[in-house]
Amino acid sequence: MTSTRLDHVVLWVADPVAAAGFYAEAVGLEPLRVAEFAAGKVSFPSVRVNEETILDLAPHDFAGHMRMVPGSADSAGHPVNHVCLALPADAFDALRARLAEHGVPLSDIGHDSFGARGEAVRNFYFRDPDGNVFEARHYDT
Known part of the structure; x- marks a missing residue:
């Protein structure tokens, strides 16, 4: 790897399983870890955009785990512009x-x-x- 790449974007969603279904069926992206999320084994599922980039589909109640910088937990429900x-x-x-x-x-x-x-x-x-x-x-x- 010789340049900076976009690895992932975290989207806040109400229902990660339904969101993964939307991205798989309507957008055509590959769902990742949906069964594991539904079984309670992982905190959120994702969908693959390409071989290098995924979208993480974080449930709103995951906000309490977002403590990497002050105020991160307050971002739940605030989507990016696009x-x-x-x-x-x-x-x-x-x-x-x-x-x-x-x-x-x-x-x-x-x-x-x-x-x-x-x-x-x-x-x-x-x-x-x-x-x-x-x-x-x-x-x-």
Whole structure:
């Protein structure tokens, strides 16, 4: 590894099992540790974005364990502004169709939105069932 990478983002969710189901079925991400969470063996499940990045799905009652810096426990229920997923064009189209099939409200398609790799060709936004906002985009044509 020669550069800094994004390892994970922790999202606060009301029901981690339901959230994992949403991300697996509607978004197409691989669920991780869901059975272990349901059995009480781990504190939260996750979903895999790619080989290097996951989203942790933390239940609100996990906030008491967030003591790494003062005030961390107070973050429960405060979603970030949004998380952006960059996809190839075909996966972008497939995600939009899958979300629509699941009845997820979608923003209009935007164009030329700036991001980590410059101007994206297309983008759109959606919310998960807990109100976390996601942007999907692609840079290639």
